[in-house]
Amino acid sequence: MAWRDGKASLSRLMLFMASIILGIAAVVSIQLFSDNLKQNIKQQSKALMGADFIIDSKQKPSKKVQAIIDSLGAKASEVNFVSMAAFPKNDGTKLVKVRAMEGNFPFYGDLSTEPADAGTKYQELGGALVDATLLLQYNINPGDSIKLGKIKLPIIGALKSIPGSTAISSSIAPTVLIPFRFLEKTELLQLGSRKEYQYFFEDPTIDLSILENKIDPILKKENADLDTHKSTSQRLGKRYDNVSRFLNLVAFIALLLGCIGITSSVHIYIKEKLKNVAVLKCLGASRKQTFLIYLIQIIAIGLIGGIIGAAIGICIQYAFPYILQDFLPFDVAITISLQPIIMGVTLGVLMSVLFALLPLLGTWYVSPLEVLRGSEDNLQKPKKARIAVVLAIITFIFLFSFWMLKDAVNGLIFTAGIFITFAIMAGVANLFIKLIKKFFPSSWGYTKRQSLLNLFRPNNQTMVLVLAIGLGTFLISTLYFTKDILLVKTSIESKKSDANIILMDVQNQQETAILETFKSKGLExxxxxxxxxxxxxxxxxxxxxxxxxxxxxxxxxxxxxxxxxxxxxxxxxxxxxxxxxxxxxxxxxxxxxxxxxxxxxxxxxxxxxxxxxxxxxxxxxxxxxxxxxxxxxxxxxxxxxxxxxxxxxxxxxxxxxxxxxHVPNKEGSAELQRTLVKEFPNVTILDLRQVFTLVEDILGKISWIINFMAFFSILTGIIVLIGSVRNSKYQRIKESVLLRTLGAKSKQILQITALEYVYLGVLGSLTGILLSLICSQLLATFIFKEPFIPSAIPFLVFLPGITLLVVLIGLSNLKSVLRSPPLEVLRKEN
Known part of the structure; x- marks a missing residue:
């Protein structure tokens, strides 16, 4: 019976399914990628570090630390620090990370260079390997020279990658690799210079856990530290765990949004099926049988939706390595694991059933006599049953968020936040309906009055559309406003009282000369x-x-x-x-x-x-x-x-x-840096303009990733919107045909429908934007501690754009009504 009834309503059931597919796709793709990331980190942990373990210290190792290093047999070492580099070819200067290397590092992984053999020759030839991007920026080629402190070194090749570095860290201070024997000649290490001594070890047979427990406490007493490839991979895994948890929450919101669509769609679907249920009960069908007919349909929807969503998720995960490539220190090899797929399919079934239970209860408690008389009281399920279903939904959301966040308090906060947001939007929709009823504009023209009346007609979609439109707009607006708050931190006002050049490691004997340099250039x-x-x-x-x-x-x-x-x-x-x-x-x-x-x-x-x-x-x-x-x-x-x-x-x-x-322009800044690097090579110069340009670029990339995930929520919202509007099509067609039969013109019907969806679009998107304003203000005040100046973009772009989309979807339902005679339309729909 479920199969036969479902075939007759296939197109409508497909819309139910579409509501959940994208949410499942988002969750599965992120889960799969997270699993792949963890597996890759575990497999490539040695290549990420370049060694089995490292001993590092911020100062020259003490006798005790040096004795430990000698006993363990370090095969390579380096001193790294941040300094200024100059390119004599074009007088360019840049803040770089100098790594003075001794020994054949790395032992695992690759030192990727251009030409390919430069990584093995730079020590012997006595030259430098310079970050490939930096060479492109300054139009420098292998064979040109780089000046570090007091010495010039030939550039042997371009450094593409080295274990332990990422594109983001390299963009702030690009790596320059030099032979250790030239370190002293640079004269860059002065009093107060920030430096790090690292000693690299290769010993695949050693038990790293025993070594860490035995050696690390001794090293810490001497202000040194032991890092193993396992501990480093664990830290890296935890860092990306936080990112994946955040992305999972965004995907979960998309899933919840799809579930709202299911609830609404099933509500209308079941309401129209109640007469069928009543007839079945009159013929002897039990409550259980009639309930199971439609429950089986919902389970099938969730199962098929989960399978399709999981399949889409498998495809989407192949995009993540390209999206996150600037934030990953290695290439991710993609493999398919069963656990996220099984979880996605199970989630599709479970959430479909959970969120469809409230309207499904109508089939259980319906009285055949009441339905045959046309009463709608059957929709009032007993309070206990409704409360039990709502509690089950809340419990499930909490347990799922707790599983993702690994923290009960944060899971509770997330669950509470979801329901507060939903409650506010539902409250706004209810308040709007009540205000229309109370202050109904009786003096308005017929089309305007009719469009307002439609907002609280039987089978109206005001609540679900406001939720779908509002939550999608809320998400994207909050992300937009948050990006603005973060960018405030990177803005530099052009006031002379605000420094934009910082000089570090200025020695006492250099102070007077540098002050004279400032004076000669008119700087305070x-x-x-x-x-x-x-x-x-x-x-x-x-x-x-x-x-x-x-x-x-x-x-x-x-x-x-x-x-x-x-x-x-x-x-x-x-x-x-x-x-x-x-x-x-x-x-x-x-x-x-x-x-x-x-x-x-x-x-x-x-x-x-x-x-x-x-x-x-x-x-x-x-x-x-x-x-x-x-x-x-x-x-x-x-x-x-x-x-x-x-x-x-x-x-x-x-x-x-x-x-x-404070230097008023970038030309003056470049000139000052050239002069200082030439005369005081040990002084590190921080140009805040360059730093904040990089920070802004990083924030832009992060924002793009977040918006990519928010896209799932927005697209799910649009599908819910389409489903909700299309599911009201059957009720609306009868109303529109009746209006045409009574003499209404096509133009009037179009106006009534368009105005109704304008109201819904404006109400939903405006509620979402205003709610995101409040949320962003709270974030700015309590989290970022920054002043919040709202952008006009959400009001100028999101509000009219989403409203137009709602209107277009609503009007698409009227094609058959406007193009065909009323009787033909009614026969076709029946």
């Missing part, structure tokens, strides 16, 4: 900040090594290993605000040294006002007391510090400076 120094490097020696009277051994301490371990860069001054900056204690700007002899720390450091180190901290300042111990805790605006363009000393303490300590200035 905004900041000239002395920097002193130090480490924490003891906290609360316990040494750092004792704290490391104490398993009861909840302090974040990064504090114990960090080399802090601090400064001293008498007054607070405008980006700082005291939240606890009192600021002391000057220290006098015989009094404790009262320092100020940032609130995030205080939280991670469990420090409060009055606590004692001893610092090791390059071999000299200094006792201090926490005098105040500051809130720091880290998003500002000012140079900020976690630890701030008063004046009168550190003036004679070994130090270097950070200088900032």
């Amino acid at each position: 120094v905004i900041d000239n900040i002395p920097i002193i490097t130090m480490r924490m020696q003891s906290i609360h009277g316990k040494t750092v090594n004792e704290i490391r051994k104490d398993t009861t301490v909840s302090m974040k371990k990064w504090i114990l290993n960090r080399e802090f860069r601090v400064t001293y001054r008498e007054a607070l900056a405008e980006t700082e605000e005291i939240v606890e204690g009192e600021w002391t700007g000057k220290t006098t002899n015989g009094t404790p040294v009262l320092i100020s720390i940032a609130d995030n450091l205080a939280k991670d180190a469990n420090l409060k006002v009055g606590d004692a901290v001893t610092f090791n300042i390059q071999g000299v111990l200094m006792e201090t007391v926490i005098g105040s805790i500051r809130k720091v605006d880290w998003s500002s363009m000012k140079v900020n510090f976690m630890i701030l000393f008063p004046t009168g303490v550190l003036e004679n300590a070994p130090q270097f400076n950070v200088m900032t200035t």
